[in-house]
Amino acid sequence: QYISGGSGIEKAMHYDHAEKLLLQQKLADCAGRADIIIVDTGAGLGRNVMDFILAADEVLLVTTPEPTSLTDAYAVMKAYSIYAAQKNLRLIINRVYEQKESREVALKLRRAAEKFLHMPVDCLGYVFEDTAVTKAVRRQTPLIEADPDSAAGRCIEALAEALITGTKMKVKRGWKGFLQQIFKFST
CATH class of the missing domain: 3.40.50 (Rossmann fold)
Structure with a gap:
């Protein structure tokens, strides 16, 4: 499952006490629905x-x-x-x-x-x-929903599996990915 947090999560550090408590409660509720929760902090330090x-x-x-x-x-x-x-x-x-x-x-x-x-x-x-990523972003749709069989989509699925199971990740581009790379177009 994917829950979009929007942008600007770092603004949460500037919330007042009541807002921080509400955010903490909402995030704590997520733990009952997921084994792993990933927070994307974005780039920067x-x-x-x-x-x-x-x-x-x-x-x-x-x-x-x-x-x-x-x-x-x-x-x-x-x-x-x-x-x-x-x-x-x-x-x-x-x-x-x-x-x-x-x-x-x-x-x-x-x-x-x-x-x-x-x-x-x-x-x-x-x-x-993978150009499928750009297309998904333009449609404002998660890649896994928009094109799960794309090269990047298969990588994300394999990363999730590796994260959960501890196994090594390995995804090949395949024929479609090969053609996309050689001819620089979306297949």
């Missing part, structure tokens, strides 16, 4: 984002292969390594063209985390670059 990250049982850090995204991801890992009492952070590499690219990006971040932060970091998985 503001104080409010760090509060959410440090309060989490597990952190799923989503990054892309772009240098600016990797720099931001490392900054989050560094802050987390300093302030988190119990470290439990895993990577998700988004917008990759092939599984090999995901492994290379994860390896760079893992090596940096081990060498400079003395913190082990595992990679949960990856999401393929």
